[in-house]
Amino acid sequence: MRFVLPLLLFGSSLMTNGWAQRKGSSKRTSTAISMKSETEGTISVNFVSAPDGAALTGGASGQRSLNLGTVSNASGAQIPNVQVQKLPGRFVVTTRFGMSIQNGSQHATSAAVLAALAVPDTAYTFRLDGIALETVPQLVQGQARIGPTIMHRLEIEVPTSLTEKNSQLHNAIIFQVIPN
Amino acid sequence: MRKVVLLTIFAALMMISSAAVAQTTANGTLTVTATVNGSIQLVFNSDAAGVALTGSGTNAATLAFGNVSAFGAVGAGVVRTTTATNFTVSSAVDVQVSKTNSASANYTLTAQLGAADAVNAWTVGGTPVTNASAAGQRNRYQQHH
Secondary structure, three states: OOOHHHHHHHHHHHHHHHOOOOOOOOOOOOHHHHHHHHHHHHEEEEEEEOOOOOOEEOOOOOEEEEEEEEEEOOOEEOOOOOEEEEEOOEEEEEEEEEEEEEEOOOOOOEEEEEEEEOOOOOOOEEEEOOEEOOOOOEEEEEEEEOOOOEEEEEEEEEEOOOOHHHOEEEEEEEEEEEEO | OHHHHHHHHHHHHHHHHHHHHOOOOEEEEEEEEEEEOOEEEEEEEEOOOOOOOEOOOEOOOEOOOOOOOOOOOOOOOOEEEEOOOOEEEEOOEEEEEEEEOOOOOEEEEEEOOOOOOOOOOEEEOOEEEOOOOOEEEEEEOOOOO
């Protein structure tokens, strides 16, 4: 026990001050809260409207909405900067948006970006920069630069066989950013 | 005592291990919404037995009968019937209507003359048409006329 206790104390210090808690933080209510504070304080995701993309609306910078408006195979899109491409048996709705990764205190200069659909969607196919999205996170960028805004292309494939029953498209893309 | 020591060491290693893999991440959520409207599309196609259309395959084609008369020659695809008091020229033309994103099974096709014609009588698919109002009939998708 004489040797074990120091080892435990060492491990405990790694958990709190070493990695999981911001240096100088005055909040010491619990480990879990401190870890959350660390996450929010060092790295964050911001979405911005692309000059050639549909306007993002609402929410905090890391939680925005993208309304593509009304789209149809014959008439295309009704709002600016949303494109519709007709293909046999389907059409593809495309727009662009910007995303930046901000890093407060860490030294990483790049991060891996993963994206996933919030809920399964059997009617529509979502693609981000050409990568089909699922509810399982997909690697979108292995080494995204931290700082500058990077433009992304969102494509939604709509089968022409869908009917009025599936006319409302509603989903969310959850991004996860992990510093390299 | 030995078991306690081993368990304690294991617990300590687990703590170090979990601390080592813990890393800061950030999440962002982009909500995406859209409404898909159903649509139908109409194109004119040249019929194999009719006059070749200019602009076939589009929704703004031209059917030119050429010179017509009661007894003279008529162009390819023109069918003529002559009676004692008048003659009729006709041509088959295909109207293709397709639908997307709709459960609708039928559509109504109507026709109307672009300008009044006080001299000639016009029919489309057997239905008389004038410039006054649209006249038509109910059809199923992908039918040809």
